[in-house]
Structures are given as C-alpha cells and as structure tokens.
Amino acid sequence: MADIVPFPRTPRRPADPEPLWRHLLGDQLRRRRHDREETLTETAEKAGVSPQYLSEVERGLKEPSSEMIAAIAGALDTSLIELTSAVADELRSAPASASASASASASRGAFALAA
Known part of the structure; x- marks a missing residue:
C-alpha cells in the first residue's frame, strides 16, 4: 500500500x-449605443428587434x-468583426480566470494525483 501524504490546510x-x-x-453594445447618443x-428599430429584447441583450x-x-x-454602424474583436480584447484584459488560478496553484505544488 502507498503512504497517505496529507496536504497542508491553507484557506x-x-x-x-x-x-x-x-x-x-x-x-x-450599450457603450457603442451611448457613444452614438x-x-x-x-437602435432597436434600426436593428429590427424590440427595445425590450435589445435591453435584455445589453444587460x-x-x-x-x-x-x-x-x-x-x-x-x-459597426461590423461583426469589430464588435467581436472588442469583446475579445475585454476578455484578454479581464482578471485571471479560474483556469489561470488553477495553473498558478499547480505550479506552486498544490495539486493531487488520483489513481
């Protein structure tokens, strides 16, 4: 049998x-609509959607x-690629994700192996 090694209990x-x-x-979308005042x-009328739907999308x-x-x-008056790129840029600058935190924990030795 293998030895059981306890992991330190850190919060x-x-x-x-x-x-x-x-x-x-x-x-x-909201930012761009506000920029256009x-x-x-x-905006909903131009897009062919209801104002309620646009509001729900913006929220x-x-x-x-x-x-x-x-x-x-x-x-x-923007393209799908411009909009997608802007959202992707925001994602890149967002705080570290859970997967990045897990990678950092693993690199510090806080991981376990299961058989």
Whole structure:
C-alpha cells in the first residue's frame, strides 16, 4: 500500500469567475449605443428587434444568435468583426480566470494525483 501524504490546510480564496461572453457583448453594445447618443428604441428599430429584447441583450440576460448580433451591430454602424474583436480584447484584459488560478496553484505544488 502507498503512504497517505496529507496536504497542508491553507484557506483557499475563491477564484474570480471568468466573465461571460453575453455580459461583455452587452456592455460593448450599450457603450457603442451611448457613444452614438441613441435610445434603445432608436437602435432597436434600426436593428429590427424590440427595445425590450435589445435591453435584455445589453444587460447580458439574452444569448443572441449570430444573426441578431449582426443586425444590432449593423444598426450601430459597426461590423461583426469589430464588435467581436472588442469583446475579445475585454476578455484578454479581464482578471485571471479560474483556469489561470488553477495553473498558478499547480505550479506552486498544490495539486493531487488520483489513481
């Protein structure tokens, strides 16, 4: 039999959850709409969606289809690639994700093996 080696009991800080795509997308859309000084109704009308739906997308409550994202991006005179790049840039600059925290823990020797 193998020896059981106890791990030190150190308080673990909960890892910050990685931000969700829909939240960052909504923030980006709202920011662009505000930069244009448009109301929800004005932008929604141009995109062919309801103001309520656009509001839910901006608040990260809806997971819009690619067609909806393209329609809203078009209404804001931006392209899908510009919008996607801006969201990706925000993700890159977001606080360390749970997976990055786990990698850092493992590199400090805080890991266990299971058979």
